[in-house]
Amino acid sequence: MAYYRQVGEVPQKRHTQFRDPEGRLYYEELMGEEGFSSDSSLLYHRGVPSAIASAETWELPDQTRMPNHPLKPRHLRLHTLETGADPVTSRRLVLGNADVRISYVVTGGAENGPSPLYRNAIGDECVFVESGSGTVETVFGVLSYRSGDYVVIPRATTHRWAPAEPSRLYAIEANSHIAPPKRYLSRYGQLLEHAPYSERDLHGPSAVHLTEGTDVEVLVKHRVGGQVVGTRFTYATHPFDVVGWDGCLYPYTFNLDDYMPITGKVHQPPPVHQVFEGHNFVVCNFLPRKVDYHPLAVPVPYYHSNVDSDEVMFYVAGDYEARKGSGIGLGSISLHPGGHAHGPQPEAIEASLGAEYFEESAVMVDTFAPLELGEGGLACEDPEYAWSWARSVASGTIDR
Ligand SMILES: [Fe+2]
Numbered sequence: 001m002a003y004y005r006q007v008g009e010v011p012q013k014r015h016t017q018f019r020d021p022e023g024r025l026y027y028e029e030l031m032g033e034e035g036f037s038s039d040s041s042l043l044y045h046r047g048v049p050s051a052i053a054s055a056e057t058w059e060l061p062d063q064t065r066m067p068n069h070p071l072k073p074r075h076l077r078l079h080t081l082e083t084g085a086d087p088v089t090s091r092r093l094v095l096g097n098a099d100v101r102i103s104y105v106v107t108g109g110a111e112n113g114p115s116p117l118y119r120n121a122i123g124d125e126c127v128f129v130e131s132g133s134g135t136v137e138t139v140f141g142v143l144s145y146r147s148g149d150y151v152v153i154p155r156a157t158t159h160r161w162a163p164a165e166p167s168r169l170y171a172i173e174a175n176s177h178i179a180p181p182k183r184y185l186s187r188y189g190q191l192l193e194h195a196p197y198s199e200r201d202l203h204g205p206s207a208v209h210l211t212e213g214t215d216v217e218v219l220v221k222h223r224v225g226g227q228v229v230g231t232r233f234t235y236a237t238h239p240f241d242v243v244g245w246d247g248c249l250y251p252y253t254f255n256l257d258d259y260m261p262i263t264g265k266v267h268q269p270p271p272v273h274q275v276f277e278g279h280n281f282v283v284c285n286f287l288p289r290k291v292d293y294h295p296l297a298v299p300v301p302y303y304h305s306n307v308d309s310d311e312v313m314f315y316v317a318g319d320y321e322a323r324k325g326s327g328i329g330l331g332s333i334s335l336h337p338g339g340h341a342h343g344p345q346p347e348a349i350e351a352s353l354g355a356e357y358f359e360e361s362a363v364m365v366d367t368f369a370p371l372e373l374g375e376g377g378l379a380c381e382d383p384e385y386a387w388s389w390a391r392s393v394a395s396g397t398i399d400r
Pocket residue numbers: 304311336342399400
């Protein structure tokens with residue numbers, strides 16, 4: 001993200017001597033993307049950031065995936081999924097492919113303490129906070145989070161979650177970087193006037209978070225071949241020893257309330273609702289908004305075949321009584337795979353005519369490669385969903 005930020009103390013010139021009050025040198029670390037060819041930050045550590053004393057295997061939760069075969073639209077009821085309380089190690093894999101994985105966890109509250117220190121070396125994480133609040137402590141400083149936040153954590157950022165209250169976390173873990181869509185950005189990286197949000201809406205750390213410690217464990221998620229695996233490092237000193245940093249690479253939050261929906265005279269396609277993009281996937285959100293104002297507009301979507309993508313809708317707020325007949329409710333995921341046309345229950349089209357406002361909130365992930373089901377997804381599937389259009393049992397179902 002080409003949006004410069006400076007926190008704590010940094011030397012006047014990069015790569016020059018920078019000492020503490022006792023005269024000891026700080027250790028400068030560059031965290032940079034795409035080799036040395038993209039966004040980066042410079043961090044100044046009290047300890048040596050590469051000083052590990054041990055490396056052991058960290059056994060991840062079940063990462064196996066089952067292909068969506070025979071091909072079906074799927075309805076997964078995340079609120080029926082039981083998880084352990086830890087924001088990092090208790091995530092259950094719901095959906096995934098070689099580009100992105102979606103996991104879900106319902107954390108404990110403050111009494112459970114923070115998660116282990118953790119970083120994802122596979123890609124950026126965009127964790128959507130369905131509900132709850134707390135902080136995410138990072139090597140860059142502390143982020144506060146609340147319901148409706150996307151917490152975007154760059155690849156290899158050491159951090160830990162500290163929920164203040166039980167939190168429902170929908171973790172979108174990329175194998176790549178996650179950023180605003182390129183079409184929202186000027187050629188130098190500023191968010192343009194037509195973007196539905198601006199830099200003011202992105203909240204990064206505002207102070208360093210110095211923590212003392214020795215022999216500190218950090219869990220690292222990484223790849224071996226095509227597999228997702230984990231390693232448990234022990235560091236000689238605490239990774240949260242950064243006295244200052246500056247640059248354009250850092251974690252931040254963005255809240256749904258700060259997204260200004262783009263509306264139209266007739267139905268607008270999902271790209272107007274886009275928030276972020278990663279390699280081979282996008283993140284969109286459908287939020288409360290005025291709907292189409294052409295006198296003959298059909299507010300609900302047309303049937304659509306996403307020939308190049310699988311579409312994952314996560315229904316997070318609003319009145320979903322209107323979806324009776326499909327079984328979709330709050331906490332539901334619908335997976336509409338490529339190769340299958342989907343859209344409203346037929347009765348919903350007439351029922352929507354004249355509507356002026358939609359109340360629903362949903363977060364969508366579209367992937368350009370087929371998604372497979374994780375063990376968590378299979379554990380909470382409603383097996384009847386695929387046949388709901390054929391049954392056409394009720395009116396008013398609205399699907400994006
Ligand atoms: Fe759709």
